[in-house]
Amino acid sequence: MIQVLTLICILTATEAPTKQVSVAVDERVELISIVFRMAGFNEYSQGRLSDYNQEVDRHFGPFKDHALIKLAQKLRSEKGIGYDACMSYAVHLDALEAWSQSKVFASRPEYLVKSWSREEAELFFKELQAFVDVTDYRAFFASQKQRYLQAEARFKALLPLAKLEWFDGFFGEQPSSSFKLILGLLNGGANYATQRAVNSHKTDLFCILGAWLKDEQGAPLFDTTVLPTVAHEFSHSYVNHVTVAFQSQLEPGAQALFSQVKEKMERQAYSNWTTMINESLVRASVVRYLADTQSETAAREEIEEQIRSGFLWMEELSQLLKQFETSRKPHQGLKEFMPQVVTFFENYANNGGR
Numbered sequence: 001m002i003q004v005l006t007l008i009c010i011l012t013a014t015e016a017p018t019k020q021v022s023v024a025v026d027e028r029v030e031l032i033s034i035v036f037r038m039a040g041f042n043e044y045s046q047g048r049l050s051d052y053n054q055e056v057d058r059h060f061g062p063f064k065d066h067a068l069i070k071l072a073q074k075l076r077s078e079k080g081i082g083y084d085a086c087m088s089y090a091v092h093l094d095a096l097e098a099w100s101q102s103k104v105f106a107s108r109p110e111y112l113v114k115s116w117s118r119e120e121a122e123l124f125f126k127e128l129q130a131f132v133d134v135t136d137y138r139a140f141f142a143s144q145k146q147r148y149l150q151a152e153a154r155f156k157a158l159l160p161l162a163k164l165e166w167f168d169g170f171f172g173e174q175p176s177s178s179f180k181l182i183l184g185l186l187n188g189g190a191n192y193a194t195q196r197a198v199n200s201h202k203t204d205l206f207c208i209l210g211a212w213l214k215d216e217q218g219a220p221l222f223d224t225t226v227l228p229t230v231a232h233e234f235s236h237s238y239v240n241h242v243t244v245a246f247q248s249q250l251e252p253g254a255q256a257l258f259s260q261v262k263e264k265m266e267r268q269a270y271s272n273w274t275t276m277i278n279e280s281l282v283r284a285s286v287v288r289y290l291a292d293t294q295s296e297t298a299a300r301e302e303i304e305e306q307i308r309s310g311f312l313w314m315e316e317l318s319q320l321l322k323q324f325e326t327s328r329k330p331h332q333g334l335k336e337f338m339p340q341v342v343t344f345f346e347n348y349a350n351n352g353g354r
Contacts, residue, residue, distance in 0.1 A: 020178040021164055023155050025148035025185060027141050029208060032090035033186040035131065036082070038064050039072040043083055046188030048212050049220060052147065056186065059140050066134070068127040075124070079115050083269065087192040087208045088113040089121065091180075096138060099129060111195040111203075147219070151183050151211065155222045162227055163293045164234070170288060170325055171238040172333025176201050179234065182208045185220060191229050193236035207233035228302065231289040235282040238334065243277055246338045250277055253346035257313075260349070264310030277345070280311055281334075287318040288325060313348050320344055 036044040038060055047053045063069070075081040092109045094102045105125055108118040116124075132138065164179055184190075187210035194206045207230050211220040243250065251273070258265065258273035270276050283306045291299035299318070306314040324337045 019165070019168065021159070021181065022179070023152050023159065023181045024183070025151055026090075026182045027096055028090045028093045029087065029182050029184055030141065030186065031096075031128075031132070031137060032086050032093075033184055034060055034137075035068060035072055035128070036086050037186060038066075039069045039076070041072075041076065041082055041086075043190050044086065044186065046190055046210070047186045048188045049185055049214060049218060051218050052144070052185055055144070060135055063131065063135050066127075066131055068124070068131040071124060071127055075120065079120070081115055083190075084192045084194060085113040085115050087184075087206075088194040089116060089124070091182075091194055091196045091204070091206050091208075092121075093125070093128075096132065099132075110197045113194075147185070148183075151185060151220045151222075154220065155181070155183060155209075158222050158224070158226075161224060162230055164230075166231075166289055166293055167234055167238060170285070170292070171235075172328070172331075174203075174205075174238070177203045177205050177237075180204050180206045181230065182206060183211060183220070183222075184208045185211045188212050191233050193233040193240075195237055205234060205237040209233070227293075228286050228290060231286045232282055235285040235289075236278065239281045239285065240278050242334045242338060243274065243281065245335065246342060247274065249339075249342045250274075250345060253342065253349045256349035257345060261310050261312065268309065280313070280317060281321075281341070283311055284314060284317040284321050287314065288321050291322075292325075313344075316348070317344065 033044050034056055037047075037056065047056075072081070089112065092104055092112050094104050102125070105118060105122040108121070112121065159181075168174060184192075187208070189212040190210050192206075192208040194208070196204045196206070198204055209222075209226065209230060211222075213221040213223065213226070215221050254273040254277050258276050261276070265271070265276050270279060283302075287299045287302050287306075290302050303314050303318060311317075320340065324334070324340075328337070
């Protein structure tokens, strides 16, 4: 039996196509989170569910000297593997039951984070297979079934309020994609976006949502305060590939702007102008999401929070995306609007934020 506990529903909107949405605690994501927790990665050592943390550490702590853990540490120091690169790797694994025939890294997957070479991904997979066997990971995952089912049920109750049909309505239709919302119970307040090509016609869009709220018994909670984070992560799947296509046009203005806010960006692990641009557009999209699905007050609060985080242009950029939203023709998407975005960042950088 595939050890992925999944809830499926179909969301329908008046102006948007139906899109499949799944909510799951995923065996691959939990496995990779455990590996990098054992390797001492800070971003995978932020779990807020103390009982779960203790059970993980008790079960897997004796294997901290395993060859896989040492390889993870080497990849961190030599290639900068960490953060979203770990979750990108996780979703590109096949279900554990198919591992004996798995050829997922025989060629380099399209959406695997570039810091992984094909050879490194394949070597890591071989060591991962041995780690799963020696630690009896499958039995551990099965032993946590009730914890996982409870977490899934709690997010499922929240799902209608997420209004995920908004994304195709705002950005433009992606009919060949589906939403995969993965609950990363070890990840605390860390959240990630990634994608996986299912075949030449279909792509899965992932939001890997950490668990940072809990009830009095220490079980994970999900309420409406997590919805902006969900919107943030799914927006990356609509934004990042578009900005890649416009890198040469964006670079002059964005690089100049990054130099003005570099210190504040780097404190948030945003080390270059391309990341800053992606984060800017994603955060401005969240402002529009909140304005459309919650209230203008919520959108205003989000703008103020982003300005405090160093995205000083958030109000103006969110207004630009409002123009995109209201003027976009049905067959157009963000790609067609990017020339205005390029001009926006050029003007903002040249005018010193005025």
